[in-house]
Amino acid sequence: MKLKGDKLARNLLLASVVALGACATTAQSEQEQRLVFEAGHPSLQYWLLPDKPPYPKDNEPTAERIALGKQLFFDPRLSRDGNISCASCHNPMLGWSDGLPTGRGFRGALLGRASPTVINTAYNSIQMWDGRKKDLEDQAIGPMEASVEMNTDFDQMFRFLRNNEGYRTAFAKAYPGEEINKETIAKAIASYERTVISNDSPFDRWIKGDKSAMTEQQVRGFKVFVDPDKGNCEICHSAPNFTDNGFHNIGLASVDGGKGDPGRFAHKPIKILKGAFKTPTLRDITLTAPYFHDGSAKTLMEVVEHYVKGGEVKENLSPNIKPLHLTQQEKEDLVAFMEALTTDHEPVTLPKLPLK
Amino acid sequence: MTFDKIVFGIALVALLAAGAANAAEYEVVQKNKAFSPKELNIKVGDTVKFTNEDNFFHNVFSLSDLKTFDLGSYPKGEFKSVTFDKAGKVEVECAIHPSMLMIINVQ
Ligand SMILES: [Cu+2]
Numbered sequence: 001m002k003l004k005g006d007k008l009a010r011n012l013l014l015a016s017v018v019a020l021g022a023c024a025t026t027a028q029s030e031q032e033q034r035l036v037f038e039a040g041h042p043s044l045q046y047w048l049l050p051d052k053p054p055y056p057k058d059n060e061p062t063a064e065r066i067a068l069g070k071q072l073f074f075d076p077r078l079s080r081d082g083n084i085s086c087a088s089c090h091n092p093m094l095g096w097s098d099g100l101p102t103g104r105g106f107r108g109a110l111l112g113r114a115s116p117t118v119i120n121t122a123y124n125s126i127q128m129w130d131g132r133k134k135d136l137e138d139q140a141i142g143p144m145e146a147s148v149e150m151n152t153d154f155d156q157m158f159r160f161l162r163n164n165e166g167y168r169t170a171f172a173k174a175y176p177g178e179e180i181n182k183e184t185i186a187k188a189i190a191s192y193e194r195t196v197i198s199n200d201s202p203f204d205r206w207i208k209g210d211k212s213a214m215t216e217q218q219v220r221g222f223k224v225f226v227d228p229d230k231g232n233c234e235i236c237h238s239a240p241n242f243t244d245n246g247f248h249n250i251g252l253a254s255v256d257g258g259k260g261d262p263g264r265f266a267h268k269p270i271k272i273l274k275g276a277f278k279t280p281t282l283r284d285i286t287l288t289a290p291y292f293h294d295g296s297a298k299t300l301m302e303v304v305e306h307y308v309k310g311g312e313v314k315e316n317l318s319p320n321i322k323p324l325h326l327t328q329q330e331k332e333d334l335v336a337f338m339e340a341l342t343t344d345h346e347p348v349t350l351p352k353l354p355l356k
Numbered sequence: 357m358t359f360d361k362i363v364f365g366i367a368l369v370a371l372l373a374a375g376a377a378n379a380a381e382y383e384v385v386q387k388n389k390a391f392s393p394k395e396l397n398i399k400v401g402d403t404v405k406f407t408n409e410d411n412f413f414h415n416v417f418s419l420s421d422l423k424t425f426d427l428g429s430y431p432k433g434e435f436k437s438v439t440f441d442k443a444g445k446v447e448v449e450c451a452i453h454p455s456m457l458m459i460i461n462v463q
Pocket of ligand 1: 395413414415441450451456461
């Protein structure tokens with residue numbers, strides 16, 4: 001009996017804790033619903049990215065690490081044929097992507113998925129369309145190992161790097177006392193990727209208080225974007241990097257309810273993940289057409305039409321995807337808003353690659 | 357309903373709840389893309405109900421050795437329950453949002 005009493009008390013205590021928690025968080029989400037769509041308004045500040053993206057404790061970005069990572073990122077000699085670098089598919093002239101529906105790799109091999117932008121990946125808590133890599137360090141060697149991508153011959157690559165005086169010096173400065181190995185290569189590349197950032201778009205300036213940064217139409221589009229009864233885009237493309245780091249089947253024809261590319265399901269066999277892919281950022285979105293992991297949408301208006309329809313294939317569709325009721329004006333507003341998410345970047349300078 | 361009957365009713369509910377194999381029921385909420393609480397200690401036979409309090413769908417699943425289940429996904433205000441019948445540690449996740457993770461210690 002005593003035990004039961006204890007349990008009951010524990011339960012009651014728990015219930016009240018839960019209730020308290022619920023009160024606090026309800027207040028917060030009510031506040032979110034009370035957004036005031038004015039430049040610089042405090043209710044909108046949750047859209048601003050932190051100034052610096054997070055990094056692992058054992059890989060604090062230093063000037064030397066970033067400089068080395070930049071060389072490695074642009075160096076085609078890391079690939080087996082010496083002709084493909086990370087930048088071949090993540091090309092800064094094409095929004096750090098490649099302008100192709102799906103990537104092209106080793107000797108022109110056609111890849112199954114689109115090359116995502118590298119912009120702002122540093123802010124994301126999971127990498128790849130199917131989330132199979134946890135962070136940038138974890139990701140960086142993958143493309144070298146993939147036979148359809150860089151298809152690197154690692155003996156050949158390590159011989160090259162270790163015999164190259166320029167790289168030897170650069171590694172010694174970046175990671176003193178450490179070897180030139182997969183780990184230090186990955187760390188350097190990740191450090192460089194953490195500098196590839198978009199956080200100064202018209203949208204960011206408007207959030208910070210510059211009234212003239214966005215047009216009236218773009219502000220209307222922002223409202224459509226967050227309104228649960230209109231676009232309802234924010235539930236997945238959430239603040240501040242326009243992603244929930246989550247996985248959804250949005251009903252693409254090629255996915256065919258999961259009978260096509262299974263997406264996340266291949267790594268987590270939970271039914272809802274069949275045909276589910278990671279929500280991509282929308283920052284710098286005007287630079288990275290075509291869209292979706294299969295490159296099936298050529299323009300932002302085509303993307304919007306996809307959502308208005310509520311997806312092509314309804315099988316195993318995310319329950320968060322429903323046909324939308326938007327006027328032509330609202331659709332155009334939404335596109336105009338997405339066009340406000342691109343930073344006017346300084347041109348990227350190219351590194352000098354050490355010849356010997 | 358008389359006062360007596362109400363008291364009797366409450367007592368009966370309490371008795372039933374407690375009597376159900378000596379089991380307790382706990383609630384875990386999904387709110388702002390997180391489970392709350394993040395860790396929960398329960399006893400064998402206890403039930404945990406998972407309630408979604410966000411304006412979008414969540415999922416609840418576990419692929420732990422001790423217990424595997426997939427509650428599917430459901431919207432705000434709805435819940436589903438799981439009874440834990442073996443002692444050990446269970447990791448509960450949301451498949452949609454991989455950063456949503458909690459631990460249930462079944463004693
Ligand atoms: Cu979730």
